[in-house]
Amino acid sequence: xxxxxxxxxxxxxxxxxxxxxxxxxxxxxxxxxxxxxxxxxxxxxxxxxxxxxxxxxxxxxxxxxxxxxxxxxxxxxxxxxxxxxxxxxxxxxxxxxxxxxxxxxxxxxxxxxxxxxxxxxxxxxxxxxxxxxxxxxxxxxxxxxxxxxxxxxxxxxxxxxxxxxxxxxxxxxxxxxxxxxxxxxxxxxxxxxxxxxxxxxxxxxxxxxxxxxxxxxxxxxxxxxxxxxxxxxxxxxxxxxxxxxxxxxxxxxxxxxxxxxxxxxxxxxxxxxxxxxxxxxxxxxxxxxxxxxxxxxxxxxxxxxxxxxxxxxxxxxxxxxxxxxxxxxxxxxxxxxxxxxxxxxxxxxxxxxxxxxxxxxxxxxxxxxxxxxxxxxxxxxxx
Amino acid sequence: xxxxxxxxxxxxxxxxxxxxxxxxxxxxxxxxxxxxxxxxxxxxxxxxxxxxxxxxxxxxxxxxxxxxxxxxxxxxxxxxxxxxxxxxxxxxxxxxxxxxxxxxxxxxxxxxxxxxxxxxxxxxxxxxxxxxxxxxxxxxxxxxxxxxxxxxxxxxxxxxxxxxxxxxxx
Numbered sequence: 001x002x003x004x005x006x007x008x009x010x011x012x013x014x015x016x017x018x019x020x021x022x023x024x025x026x027x028x029x030x031x032x033x034x035x036x037x038x039x040x041x042x043x044x045x046x047x048x049x050x051x052x053x054x055x056x057x058x059x060x061x062x063x064x065x066x067x068x069x070x071x072x073x074x075x076x077x078x079x080x081x082x083x084x085x086x087x088x089x090x091x092x093x094x095x096x097x098x099x100x101x102x103x104x105x106x107x108x109x110x111x112x113x114x115x116x117x118x119x120x121x122x123x124x125x126x127x128x129x130x131x132x133x134x135x136x137x138x139x140x141x142x143x144x145x146x147x148x149x150x151x152x153x154x155x156x157x158x159x160x161x162x163x164x165x166x167x168x169x170x171x172x173x174x175x176x177x178x179x180x181x182x183x184x185x186x187x188x189x190x191x192x193x194x195x196x197x198x199x200x201x202x203x204x205x206x207x208x209x210x211x212x213x214x215x216x217x218x219x220x221x222x223x224x225x226x227x228x229x230x231x232x233x234x235x236x237x238x239x240x241x242x243x244x245x246x247x248x249x250x251x252x253x254x255x256x257x258x259x260x261x262x263x264x265x266x267x268x269x270x271x272x273x274x275x276x277x278x279x280x281x282x283x284x285x286x287x288x289x290x291x292x293x294x295x296x297x298x299x300x301x302x303x304x305x306x307x308x309x310x311x312x313x314x315x316x317x318x319x320x321x322x323x324x325x326x327x328x329x330x331x332x333x334x335x336x337x338x339x340x341x342x343x344x345x346x347x348x349x350x351x352x353x354x355x356x357x358x359x360x361x362x363x364x365x366x367x368x369x370x371x372x373x374x375x376x377x378x379x380x381x382x383x
Numbered sequence: 384x385x386x387x388x389x390x391x392x393x394x395x396x397x398x399x400x401x402x403x404x405x406x407x408x409x410x411x412x413x414x415x416x417x418x419x420x421x422x423x424x425x426x427x428x429x430x431x432x433x434x435x436x437x438x439x440x441x442x443x444x445x446x447x448x449x450x451x452x453x454x455x456x457x458x459x460x461x462x463x464x465x466x467x468x469x470x471x472x473x474x475x476x477x478x479x480x481x482x483x484x485x486x487x488x489x490x491x492x493x494x495x496x497x498x499x500x501x502x503x504x505x506x507x508x509x510x511x512x513x514x515x516x517x518x519x520x521x522x523x524x525x526x527x528x529x530x531x532x533x534x535x536x537x538x539x540x541x542x543x544x545x546x547x548x549x550x551x552x553x
Contacts, residue, residue, distance in 0.1 A: 052386075055423050055425060055442050056421075056423055058386060058388050058442050058462065059387075059388040059442075059461065059462020059463060059464070060461060060462050061462075062462075063461060063462070075458070076458065077421075077458055077459070078420060078458075079419060079420025079421065080420060080421050080422075080423060081420070081421070081422040081423060082423055083423070083425075084403075084422035084423055084424050084445065085407060085408060085424065091419075091420065112420065127395050127396070127417045127449070128415060128417070130395070130396075131395065131396040131415065134396075134474050134476070135473075135474075138473055138474060376514070
């Protein structure tokens with residue numbers, strides 16, 4: 001009976017092996033392949049350590065040796081596509097057992113689940129859906145960002161149109177008057193008068209050209225991509241200070257420690273150059289000081305430009321950041337302040353930073369501009 | 384000639400299979416076919432003396448990304464000498480997971496080398512400055528930006544990891 005059972009087992013094994021459902025390889029105690037049986041074992045090289053001849057078993061030398069001490073355990077590596085360069089290759093389970101009574105290993109290769117298995121197909125579909133949903137979410141973010149930029153562009157366009165029609169009207173009107181005066185002087189054959197009026201016409205034309213240049217620069221904020229680079233911030237400020245005319249002895253002092261930062265250099269140069277230049281230009285004393293310093297402020301670098309000049313009235317703190325704003329000191333109706341601070345604010349905000357002005361002439365002299373510049377910028381140079 | 388086992392780890396759909404098939408077969412398909420279990424590839428890194436005096440055979444285990452951190456308790460990861468940990472630059476959550484996988488790999492296999500691979504550079508602009516999680520931005524490990532689609536840096540990712548494995552005699 002026992003022999004009959006053994007024959008039955010062998011017959012069953014042959015039946016399964018012929019149908020490529022499993023293969024068996026016997027290994028000696030040194031893991032060398034000595035016999036093999038069944039189609040799935042055909043590719044196992046004989047006479048070499050199985051950990052060298054069977055790719056999935058590479059690296060498992062210690063684990064296989066340890067089975068000789070832990071005889072109730074086995075090494076099972078499931079669901080392996082042994083040669084993935086063949087996409088339709090067979091997926092196998094590999095199991096290694098130590099047969100203590102025989103002093104050798106039994107290695108079995110059996111067919112793993114096929115790709116047609118419903119569970120596998122379902123799992124594949126669930127994953128594909130998860131990935132598709134993630135892609136839709138990513139695209140939605142891109143669309144939302146594009147909408148945000150479109151809204152900003154529309155606002156810029158409206159602002160541009162307003163400035164063109166509003167702030168350029170005054171110099172255009174003046175141009176017309178001076179041209180008319182010049183024509184009258186020519187009609188009266190008064191060459192000297194005509195020349196003076198024509199000089200005024202040229203001045204107005206130059207003023208309009210400067211306004212248009214500033215406006216174009218203002219409009220271009222956010223329209224170009226600046227590359228990130230590592231810069232010595234102190235050196236940048238020093239270079240700016242050196243390039244600015246300091247009439248009448250106004251000193252620019254760079255105080256404290258400054259970091260090396262990874263950022264967009266040109267926009268930051270524009271911001272600091274405008275602020276420092278403004279502080280120098282509007283100082284009312286010949287022994288004045290403009291102090292520039294930097295410190296860490298959470299996610300930002302806090303850059304401070306502080307002068308001991310006349311100050312800016314609190315009522316003007318908002319207006320000074322508008323293009324061509326007209327700041328009066330009560331005595332004179334000055335010309336438009338230009339576009340510098342408007343450009344500064346727009347640039348700072350475009351890159352995710354912030355800016356504030358602190359000044360109150362009714363309490364004391366001085367103006368401080370604080371710029372919060374983000375430490376980390378994104379790939380398009382925007383935080 | 385020496386042979387070493389290398390793992391490719393990462394969230395599902397980050398391009399693990401695309402990377403290794405670009406390396407081994409120089410091909411890529413747009414169709415997404417998820418890996419189930421593990422697919423094994425063999426790739427010979429040619430000798431390049433003096434920095435690489437002999438050929439290195441990589442046995443690359445392209446593992447189902449659904450295991451997550453549990454992969455380090457799975458038999459698949461045993462015996463590995465090194466790993467590529469892959470993320471998809473167009474899907475930020477997959478980059479966040481890379482750092483966790485790196486910690487898991489270091490805990491399970493101390494002293495083994497791994498390389499961070501940021502894949503799908505072809506899908507984003509300005510690759511060098513994409514916003515990365517802190518663990519990647521400040522990583523002391525190698526970080527390589529790849530595209531399985533174009534082949535950019537794919538061979539470098541595998542070969543540099545192979546060289547590191549041999550250098551450390553793992």
